[in-house]
Amino acid sequence: MKSGGSLSIWFFIGLSLAVNGAVILGRGIYELLYPPPEEMRVVLASLHANIWWGAILLMVGLFFSLRYSPARERAREQRNS
Amino acid sequence: MNVALLWFNSSTLVHLSPVDLIIIVFYFALVLAIGLYLKGQANTGEDFFMAGREMTAWVAGLAFLSANLGSLELMGWAGNSYKYGILAAHWYWIGAIPAMLFLALVMMPFYHICKTHSVPGYLKLRYGQGSQALSSISFALMTVLMSGINMYAMAVVMRVVLGWDIHFSIWVSSITVAIYVALGGLRSAIFNEVLQFFLIWAGALLIPILGLIEAGGWSGLQAKILQNLTEQHVPNPGSYTHLWSTLGNFSDNPMGINWAGIVFGLGAVISMGYWTTDFLVVQRVLSAKDLRSAKLAPIIGAAFKMMVPFIVILPGLLGLALLRDPHTGSLLRLVPGDLAWSPAGRAQGLHSYDEVLPLMLARYCGPGLLGLGITALIAGFMSGMAGNVSAFATVWTYDIYGALINKNASDESKVKMGRWCTLLGVGVSIGTAYLVMNAQSIMDYVQALFSFFIAPLFGTVILGMLWKRATPAAGFWGLLMGTASSVGMYAWVKIDPSAVRYVALSSQAQDQAQNMFRALWSCLLCVAVTVMVSYLTKPKSDAELADLVYGLTPIPKDEHVSVLHSPLFWGTVVAIVFVILQIVFW
Numbered sequence: 319m320k321s322g323g324s325l326s327i328w329f330f331i332g333l334s335l336a337v338n339g340a341v342i343l344g345r346g347i348y349e350l351l352y353p354p355p356e357e358m359r360v361v362l363a364s365l366h367a368n369i370w371w372g373a374i375l376l377m378v379g380l381f382f383s384l385r386y387s388p389a390r391e392r393a394r395e396q397r398n399s
Numbered sequence: 400m401n402v403a404l405l406w407f408n409s410s411t412l413v414h415l416s417p418v419d420l421i422i423i424v425f426y427f428a429l430v431l432a433i434g435l436y437l438k439g440q441a442n443t444g445e446d447f448f449m450a451g452r453e454m455t456a457w458v459a460g461l462a463f464l465s466a467n468l469g470s471l472e473l474m475g476w477a478g479n480s481y482k483y484g485i486l487a488a489h490w491y492w493i494g495a496i497p498a499m500l501f502l503a504l505v506m507m508p509f510y511h512i513c514k515t516h517s518v519p520g521y522l523k524l525r526y527g528q529g530s531q532a533l534s535s536i537s538f539a540l541m542t543v544l545m546s547g548i549n550m551y552a553m554a555v556v557m558r559v560v561l562g563w564d565i566h567f568s569i570w571v572s573s574i575t576v577a578i579y580v581a582l583g584g585l586r587s588a589i590f591n592e593v594l595q596f597f598l599i600w601a602g603a604l605l606i607p608i609l610g611l612i613e614a615g616g617w618s619g620l621q622a623k624i625l626q627n628l629t630e631q632h633v634p635n636p637g638s639y640t641h642l643w644s645t646l647g648n649f650s651d652n653p654m655g656i657n658w659a660g661i662v663f664g665l666g667a668v669i670s671m672g673y674w675t676t677d678f679l680v681v682q683r684v685l686s687a688k689d690l691r692s693a694k695l696a697p698i699i700g701a702a703f704k705m706m707v708p709f710i711v712i713l714p715g716l717l718g719l720a721l722l723r724d725p726h727t728g729s730l731l732r733l734v735p736g737d738l739a740w741s742p743a744g745r746a747q748g749l750h751s752y753d754e755v756l757p758l759m760l761a762r763y764c765g766p767g768l769l770g771l772g773i774t775a776l777i778a779g780f781m782s783g784m785a786g787n788v789s790a791f792a793t794v795w796t797y798d799i800y801g802a803l804i805n806k807n808a809s810d811e812s813k814v815k816m817g818r819w820c821t822l823l824g825v826g827v828s829i830g831t832a833y834l835v836m837n838a839q840s841i842m843d844y845v846q847a848l849f850s851f852f853i854a855p856l857f858g859t860v861i862l863g864m865l866w867k868r869a870t871p872a873a874g875f876w877g878l879l880m881g882t883a884s885s886v887g888m889y890a891w892v893k894i895d896p897s898a899v900r901y902v903a904l905s906s907q908a909q910d911q912a913q914n915m916f917r918a919l920w921s922c923l924l925c926v927a928v929t930v931m932v933s934y935l936t937k938p939k940s941d942a943e944l945a946d947l948v949y950g951l952t953p954i955p956k957d958e959h960v961s962v963l964h965s966p967l968f969w970g971t972v973v974a975i976v977f978v979i980l981q982i983v984f985w
Contacts, residue, residue, distance in 0.1 A: 367609060367763065368765060368766075371605055
């Protein structure tokens with residue numbers, strides 16, 4: 319995809335999702351180990367949405383980041399030129 | 400007093416933790432980094448204003464949708480679904496999908512082949528400078544005004560939800576947008592819009608998923624809404640979860656509208672006008688690298704647009720079913736914004752319709768997820784503002800500066816003008832935000848003015864594309880009379896509220912219903928005037944209309960494209976899914 323230089327838009331998206339996913343997953347694991355008091359918990363806290371949603375974002379983000387990494391983009395451009 | 404105390408107060412809806420702040424700060428850093436990275440690739444007019452016309456269908460299509468997916472759109476329509484029920488989904492389905500498909504399959508070839516930089520630019524080629532000047536000046540003015548008013552409304556919401564200082568919200572978000580659009584032009588705006596699209600979904604998707612789990616699925620949600628509204632003695636409680644079956648009479652639904660207003664006013668005029676002629680969204684599709692991509696981009700946008708009610712309309716309905724006062728356990732009833740945000744409303748702890756999305760966010764999202772949800776709202780605001788500002792810079796530079804002020808402007812000076820216009824657009828937006836701070840009713844006027852312009856413009860553009868007999872004088876007078884009639888009808892109802900029974904065919908018509916019918920009449924008048932004046936004036940020759948009008952424009956065939964790459968195939972798939980959704984939620 320011609321997207322402007324060697325960095326693709328999909329790389330930025332992957333980076334963003336991966337970082338957000340890692341932070342949310344980390345917070346989820348922390349809350350699993352050290353549960354907040356009852357009155358501080360959100361509705362359906364027992365489902366631990368921050369763990370599985372953070373993990374999904376992290377995986378999708380890593381896929382995009384690696385698939386469209388600057389090194390791969392440069393290699394692709396060299397093959398096409 | 401430290402900075403944190405300036406930003407927050409104890410009466411806010413949600414409180415952010417350090418984890419949430421990390422996510423928000425990372426978002427701001429990333430969008431600025433994208434702007435800096437793309438700075439070197441916006442040196443020519445084509446690069447700065449049209450993103451080099453090299454965007455793929457996916458990038459152009461997602462940016463096309465994202466530019467419309469502002470935070471007020473998210474919060475406003477979630478609030479509207481709380482107020483009007485599932486009828487609000489019409490603005491995402493019949494109020495968008497047919498128009499997006501029409502843009503892709505019928506109108507896009509003309510925009511793409513004539514290589515125009517803007518919609519007013521097309522009007523110049525088709526009708527002449529009078530129509531171009533009228534539409535470009537109106538568009539430029541309305542765009543920055545809308546941008547500023549949206550900015551103010553967003554800052555108010557941020558103050559209510561997060562306790563952020565209103566000046567802090569306005570300046571930080573608008574300066575960020577100014578920097579990345581001025582540096583990288585449309586390419587930077589588009590890149591950030593695609594990023595923002597993903598963040599909006601990542602931040603908002605969890606609400607309907609967890610909400611449906613709590614409500615017991617769609618049938619459980621319907622039963623709870625019926626029970627709650629019956630308990631509160633709300634008229635027609637069953638109408639809140641039906642899309643079409645309550646539109647037989649004005650009095651059978653909470654919006655006070657009938658099927659004709661939705662089908663003709665919304666589906667045929669307002670929606671067609673917005674999605675096919677509003678340069679804010681059309682500019683994204685014009686950046687596509689070839690005609691097939693330009694046709695596929697709105698279809699991709701339409702496919703995702705159909706899913707947006709899942710993150711916007713459903714949270715509003717979930718609010719109707721699930722929101723309860725945390726202290727008393729009784730049903731929580733949201734109220735109009737002016738009542739909720741008044742000193743008395745705040746003292747009583749009232750919440751407005753527009754707060755339903757943040758309320759649902761706070762209900763399910765703890766630290767981290769809350770930061771992502773707030774980032775989604777900020778991203779929505781910034782994508783909407785970047786869309787306004789980049790469209791303003793293009794229309795000003797090409798259709799006002801280049802056409803009326805300096806006709807011999809070089810490409811280099813246009814890029815320079817574009818960068819300054821971006822800053823100017825943001826500056827005027829900030830000024831407008833401060834202007835309306837003490838006069839909130841102005842918002843109603845400007846939103847109405849914006850709709851005045853869009854409906855007749857659609858009549859002018861569509862006649863220009865499909866009817867070669869339409870003359871330059873007819874285009875100008877049709878547009879002028881259509882706009883004037885819409886303003887006239889609005890003023891008539893303001894002066895004499897009983898006139899609503901003539902304008903909107905019912906004395907029960909609410910604001911949205913009035914907008915639909917006013918748009919319909921103004922578009923019809925524009926078409927009538929254009930046809931009449933056309934028969935009284937001299938048309939352009941066929942040679943002058945080549946590549947601008949149906950029948951005189953050779954449209955390239957997609958001969959060597961497989962079915963799976965065909966815009967027509969995917970357009971048909973989207974149309975079928977659209978029809979199925981109407982039947983399922985009938």
